[in-house]
Amino acid sequence: MEIRLLADSYLKNEQLYLDFMNDSIELDKDYFSEESVFIEESPDFPIYMGRGSEKEKSASFTEAINIIMNSYIETPREIHMNGRFWHSLMITKRDYLFDLYGQLITSHKDFIRIIMKPFDWESYIYKCVLAAEYIYDTKLESEEEKQYYIQLIINNIDMYNYIIKYSIFRNSHFILNFFRAVDELGLTSLMKAKIKNRDDLGKDERYGRRVFLELNNNYPVIMAPFLQKDELKKEIVKALANYIDHETLNKIGNIKYN
Incomplete structure (x- = not known):
């Protein structure tokens, strides 16, 4: 699957926010670069755990870490540790994300906070990617062990x-x-x-x-x-x-x- 990468200035581009909200994203807009990344699969996963009960947050973290570990973490590290890649991927998941979080987004600021959070320790995607990488790199033999460590991190x-x-x-x-x-x-x-x-x-x-x-x-x-x-x-x-x-x-x- 080809993921067209966003241009370097995408976080400041309010047109990206407007097109996302209006479901009118177009590849020829200036918020896209000419670069692409190719990945084998791109399943959906939760990216925002800032709402809901503790049980719901835990379930979202668990789902996200498992999906990232099983479907994304084998990509080269320069891809899965790159925020621009993840944010570009999120644009391809507009309908899924809008169904989950659309009612929470009423401004460009909300769009950045929920969909395009800078890729650092405050980002839910970043937290999940690191957790998935840690567990994957440990080469645990059983699924039970993997889930044990996922829950340790979440708890x-x-x-x-x-x-x-x-x-x-x-x-x-x-x-x-x-x-x-x-x-x-x-x-x-x-x-x-x-x-x-x-x-x-x-x-x-x-x-x-x-x-x-x-x-x-x-x-x-x-x-x-x-x-x-x-x-x-x-x-x-x-x-x-x-x-x-x-x-x-x-x-x-x-x-x-x-």
């Missing part, structure tokens, strides 16, 4: 969002080991929780973010991105000990802290 989406901001931690070894360690320690709920009675830390501080901040601050003295899972568990517990007294810490999950 820890706040921490995942925080971690993928930092390039040194943006690798499959660390991401999957980190979330598996958190799961095996029984800390998933705690990591999402707000830290109470610590105004010095700022507003809306959560244990998971502070743990990651400790790991980041200790790098490269402690090479957290490259630790094995059991070593990483120890560092996670040490980091938590900066925010929870030791007696309480030993009562949480599967932790034994001395």
